[in-house]
Amino acid sequence: MQYFIIALVVIIIDQLTKWWVVSSMKLGESITVIEGFFNLTSHRNTGAAWGILAGQMFFFYIITSIVIVIVIYYIRKFAKESALMGWALAIILGGAIGNFIDRLFRKEVVDFFDFIIFNYDFPIFNIADSALVVGVGLVIIATILDEKKKGRSKA
Numbered sequence: 186m187q188y189f190i191i192a193l194v195v196i197i198i199d200q201l202t203k204w205w206v207v208s209s210m211k212l213g214e215s216i217t218v219i220e221g222f223f224n225l226t227s228h229r230n231t232g233a234a235w236g237i238l239a240g241q242m243f244f245f246y247i248i249t250s251i252v253i254v255i256v257i258y259y260i261r262k263f264a265k266e267s268a269l270m271g272w273a274l275a276i277i278l279g280g281a282i283g284n285f286i287d288r289l290f291r292k293e294v295v296d297f298f299d300f301i302i303f304n305y306d307f308p309i310f311n312i313a314d315s316a317l318v319v320g321v322g323l324v325i326i327a328t329i330l331d332e333k334k335k336g337r338s339k340a
C-alpha cells in the first residue's frame with residue numbers, strides 16, 4: 186500500500202512543478218540556471234520522447250493505461266519480495282500517471298528541464314519523465330540483484 190503513496194508523491198511533485206511552469210513562465214521562455222548546461226525552458230510536447238507520434242493522444246491513452254495496469258499488477262505481485270522493486274514500480278506508476286493527467290486535461294505534456302550536454306540540446310523533459318527513466322533503471326537493477334540472489338541460493 187505504501188507504494189501507492191510513493192506514486193502519489195511523485196504525481197503531486199510532477200503536477201506542482203508543471204503548474205508552476207505554466208503559471209509563471211511564458212511558453213518558450215527560458216531561465217538560465219547553469220550557463221550553457223541547464224536551463225528551465227517552458228515547453229509543450231503533444232508526443233512522447235523526442236516528440237514521436239505527436240498528437241496521437243488516443244494511442245497514448247491506450248499505451249499509458251496498459252503501462253499503469255501492468256505496473257499495478259507487478260506492485261501487488263513483487264513488492265512484497267523486493268522493496269527496491271516496489272519503489273521502482275511506484276516511481277514508474279507516478280511518472281506514467283503524471284504525464285497521463287497532462288494528456289487528459291491539457292492535450293499536451295508540460296516540459297521544462299532543458300539540459301545541454303556536450304553541445305547537444307537534450308529534449309526538454311519533466312519530473313514524470315525523470316521518474317519513468319529512473320524507475321525503469323531501478324527495475325533493471327532490482328531484477329539483476331534478484332537473479333543474483335536466486336543464483337546464490339541455488340548454489
Ligand SMILES: CCC[C@@H]1OC(=O)[C@@H](C)C[C@H](C)CCCCC(=O)CCC[C@@H](CC)/C=C/C=C(\COC)CC[C@@H](O)[C@@H](O)C[C@H](O)CNC1=O
Nearest residue numbers: 230233234235236245281284294296308309310314315317
Ligand atoms: C521518458 C519516457 C517518455 C514519456 O513516456 C510516457 O509518458 C509513457 C508513460 C507513455 C508513452 C506514450 C509510452 C512510452 C514511450 C517510450 C519512449 O518515449 C521512449 C523513451 C526512451 C527513453 C530512454 C532513455 C528516452 C527518454 C527521453 C526523454 C526523457 O528524458 C528524461 C525526453 C522526453 C521529452 O521528449 C519529453 O518532451 C517527453 C514528454 O514529456 C512526454 N513524455 C513521455 O512520453
